[in-house]
Amino acid sequence: SVKLEHGAHRLGKRTDKPMQAWRNYGLGQFIHWGVYAIPGGHWEGQYYPGAAEWIRSWKGMPKDAYDNLYKQFNPKKFNAKAWAKQAGDMGAKYVIITTKHHDGFCLWPSKYTDYTVANSPYKKDIIGQLVEAYDAEGIDVYLYFSIIDWNHPGYRSTLKSEQDRKEYEEFKKFTRNQLVELLTLYPSTKGLWFDGSWDKAWTEQAEFADALGKELREMIPGLIIGSRFRPDDNGNRHFDTNGDLIGDYEQGWERKMPNTIEDTNGNDWDCVMTVPENQWGYHSDWKGHVKTTNELIEMLVKAASLDGNFVLNFGPDGQGNIRSEETRLAAEIGEWMKENNEAVYGCGYLDWEKQDWGYYTVNRETGKKYMTVFNIPVSGALRVKVPGKTKLNKAYLLNDPGASLELEEIHRNEYFIHYKPASATDRPFVIGVETTDAK
Ligand SMILES: C#C[C@@H]1N[C@@H](C)[C@@H](O)[C@H]1O
Numbered sequence: 436s437v438k439l440e441h442g443a444h445r446l447g448k449r450t451d452k453p454m455q456a457w458r459n460y461g462l463g464q465f466i467h468w469g470v471y472a473i474p475g476g477h478w479e480g481q482y483y484p485g486a487a488e489w490i491r492s493w494k495g496m497p498k499d500a501y502d503n504l505y506k507q508f509n510p511k512k513f514n515a516k517a518w519a520k521q522a523g524d525m526g527a528k529y530v531i532i533t534t535k536h537h538d539g540f541c542l543w544p545s546k547y548t549d550y551t552v553a554n555s556p557y558k559k560d561i562i563g564q565l566v567e568a569y570d571a572e573g574i575d576v577y578l579y580f581s582i583i584d585w586n587h588p589g590y591r592s593t594l595k596s597e598q599d600r601k602e603y604e605e606f607k608k609f610t611r612n613q614l615v616e617l618l619t620l621y622p623s624t625k626g627l628w629f630d631g632s633w634d635k636a637w638t639e640q641a642e643f644a645d646a647l648g649k650e651l652r653e654m655i656p657g658l659i660i661g662s663r664f665r666p667d668d669n670g671n672r673h674f675d676t677n678g679d680l681i682g683d684y685e686q687g688w689e690r691k692m693p694n695t696i697e698d699t700n701g702n703d704w705d706c707v708m709t710v711p712e713n714q715w716g717y718h719s720d721w722k723g724h725v726k727t728t729n730e731l732i733e734m735l736v737k738a739a740s741l742d743g744n745f746v747l748n749f750g751p752d753g754q755g756n757i758r759s760e761e762t763r764l765a766a767e768i769g770e771w772m773k774e775n776n777e778a779v780y781g782c783g784y785l786d787w788e789k790q791d792w793g794y795y796t797v798n799r800e801t802g803k804k805y806m807t808v809f810n811i812p813v814s815g816a817l818r819v820k821v822p823g824k825t826k827l828n829k830a831y832l833l834n835d836p837g838a839s840l841e842l843e844e845i846h847r848n849e850y851f852i853h854y855k856p857a858s859a860t861d862r863p864f865v866i867g868v869e870t871t872d873a874k
Pocket residue numbers: 467486488489630689707715
């Protein structure tokens with residue numbers, strides 16, 4: 436392997452308590468909120484086809500008009516406690532909140548810029564209210580931070596001149612100051628979710644970013660930072676020149692998921708997912724496919740089955756309302772989680788051959804094994820293949836553990852579990868299985 440000054444700072448999965456807690460979350464909530472929620476994907480009657488939080492970059496957008504939107508930011512319906520309760524009822528164990536997105540508008544009263552909520556009609560600290568409310572709900576708080584900052588005069592995507600470099604130095608100091616400020620103001624933060632770190636200018640800052648990461652990790656022991664934060668000596672992000680993960684988990688699964696355990700490279704990972712095709716911030720007019728509750732439950736269970744976390748995005752509107760589609764999804768996912776979360780929380784990959792009916796998960800502490808069924812075979816026979824020395828002794832519905840399901844051994848290490856729901860079911864269901872694993 437190549438000698439690197441700023442490659443992966445640690446190899447293999449972290450095994451400390453904060454990371455074990457992260458690994459066991461299963462379900463998270465992403466919140467994208469900012470001044471982009473005011474136009475909500477439209478400008479002067481024009482429909483913006485891109486992601487609503489990127490509307491400032493639209494060629495038709497007068498930048499000055501966008502940069503003055505904060506003077507209208509006064510979300511009278513904002514209720515941090517209500518958001519936290521909704522997330523808790525959905526079953527989210529952690530939340531990732533945008534402190535500032537690429538437009539640079541800060542939802543906390545940063546002292547390093549005037550472009551913050553303190554100078555909006557709303558005035559109050561939004562991040563502070565959310566951190567307090569989610570902490571009180573028992574939901575761990577992670578802060579999203581965009582390295583890209585279109586508002587800062589020193590920000591550059593590339594460094595083409597000495598002047599660029601000079602101004603970029605100011606931007607780097609500003610970035611470090613804001614991050615230290617965030618961890619100082621909100622010390623219960625469990626981790627940072629970086630975004631907008633793909634610019635060439637930033638990928639040339641291996642030494643600076645490495646030192647910044649170390650400084651931040653010293654501020655909060657156990658702090659969790661993913662692979663989308665810093666470059667290695669050669670500008671590689673996520674994986675360094677030797678192919679080693681740079682960060683505590685892989686942060687590359689945005690609006691997509693691995694299909695096999697091999698796809699995960701044996702790393703921890705999270706999948707962050709939008710409800711429509713590609714809207715993170717509030718867009719008042721979602722076009723195209725809007726994911727259903729069953730689709731999202733399947734992504735959630737699939738993530739757990741492959742040792743990952745699933746993070747569902749919410750984009751509150753300019754008044755601070757959570758839109759009705761997201762409220763309904765949160766309620767329906769929460770209803771399913773209330774009955775079936777045992778198959779998700781604290782669960783991960785079980786190395787049994789994947790079958791068509793759905794996904795296996797196993798609890799890392801107890802070793803208890805679960806089958807979450809999405810596709811009921813017309814035969815009513817659920818095929819289960821177990822490894823060599825394993826014997827399947829019992830299968831039962833998670834919501835009716837007393838009643839054993841009919842087991843049929845059809846070959847060595849292969850069984851049918853005979854089960855068809857008595858009445859049509861429109862939600863996946865969980866079967867618990869008990870085995871003896873001969874030594
Ligand atoms: C591209 C891009 C950004 N990454 C997602 C997490 C959203 O913040 C989107 O704007």
